[in-house]
Amino acid sequence: MTELPPRRLAPKATWVWRLQQGLAWGLAVIVVLVIAPELDLPGWLVLIPLGGLVLAVTVAPTLRWRSWRWDVQPEAIEIRRGVLRIRHTVVPMLRVQHVDTTSDILAQAFNLASVEIHTAADSHTIPLLRGRDAEEVRARIAALADES
């Protein structure tokens, strides 16, 4: 694979993922615990969401954070992510139509925000940067897109 883009996400991003995924898997554990006796399903089935929960709050967010790299250059935006399957995307600056920053409640709690880059074909996200960084990146992409 080609060279790594140098920039990373905010370190606190791991805590947002931990909470998001932990809540989802925790809910799955509760659902299986409630439903399994009703449907006469074997009790060990709960181990599947429980395993997911353990992974989601321990190593998965760290691995995910390490795999995320990005960069904004005058000609293009580069995004590289994925643990088991690495995906490296390049969006030419010339094609950027508009750029947003978004922040849900969890991200806001950690003062983080995501940058969404829209082209005529699709959109690409650089998630969970520090709030001020995200604003700067958005402004920079908008300025570069305007020039190109």
Added chain:
Amino acid sequence: MSPEARRLHRAAIGVYVLKTLRDAALPLVIIVLLSLLRGGFDAGGLVRGAIYGAIGVVAAAITGWWRWDTTRWWVDGNGIHKRSGLFTTKQTDIPWSRMQALDLQQGIVQRWFDVHSVHVQTGGGGAQGEIVLEAIWDEELQGLRDMVAARGGTVGAVADAGTRRLTRGALVLAALTAGQLGVIVPVLAATAQLSQAVLGDEAEEDALRLIPDSGGEVLLAAAVLLGAAWLLSVAGAVIAFAGFRITRDGERVRIRRGLFEHRETTILVDRIRAVVIVEGLLRRPFGLAELEMEVIGHAKEQAVAQTLFPLLRRAEVGAFLEQLLPERADDIDRLQVLPRRALRRYVLPPGVLALAVAAGAWPFVGFWGVFLVPLAALHGLARFRAAGWRLADGRLVVRRLMLARTTVLAPAALRESVTLGQSVLQRRGRLADLSVAFGKRTRARVHHLDADAADEAFDRLA
């Protein structure tokens, strides 16, 4: 053409009335059908329905006339203008320099009065023009075209560099092989379910009795459903593509089509990002293909608006593009094939998936499910053999097979984004995936190509 404000032809009233009635028709039909099905539809109900209908028509006619009466359009030194509105007035102005096309449409009303509906297009894209003149005379259209031509534009003049028509025979063939079954079958199934839900309990019991309970009945029901879907698809294709004609006109292509409603659309060649050759399941054995295009700004238009030509022989594609769209023409054969080691990645996963499905379906269909396995593996083999790509002279060609075989032709410079993907297993096999987006509908994808070749292509495209 004088600059004073003028009215549209009175046929516009008919257009407005029809539109209002058409918008109101579906809810009305549903209400009538519901009362009919619930058995509450007696002679009194019929009279009430007729009275409501008549009131609706009169109201639509009055608002239609009022709308026509308050609509004015005019042209002057700056451009074309339209002002309309019943309660809130809206005025749209398009400067001559922004005008990119005058598209014509002739619906039933316009054909009756021998007038045209003109869509004035700017760079914003979309089939609906920024100004729509619902009904104007021939002389006014000619005057408008002359004015545009006089201002240095080529919008009005037709410099015919080449035309291709869909013959009647080809239309019939295109309709018979229109591969839209995949879309229509679920729609029919959903309609059947909906009507069952609407019919209520008694009818549901009737419907339950109708549900096939033997294998033969299931097959028969499926055949009937498929037949109905196929007939719908044939009728849809005939209505959409009758009289299809494409003309190259300077920097634009003009496309005219439609059985009941004639539509003429103008598309700037620059806006055509990619051409896609689609060889559908029913067409490929006969060497036939449909040409589609990815037009920037047309993503929300219906699929037929993305058709460059409904049906032609695959062998003719090169000559067709050279004549009408040389900017996007390329050799669709002599592609780079995938490395031999990619074969098992095409064959094994669908084979294993089919095995799992067969195992799961064993209690219901028994041994027959096992036949899925070789079918899935053969499809994987066909996908491996069909896949190919070439990146040369700044042009990208990518071919892949799902059910239809599609070949994307596009200048590499028009890509919207490029993605290189590699899973852990692919890394071991020195393979990678390459995906290049050209628009909302068009993404050129090659799975399992040689990792070094993918890297090199990615660097050239990035």
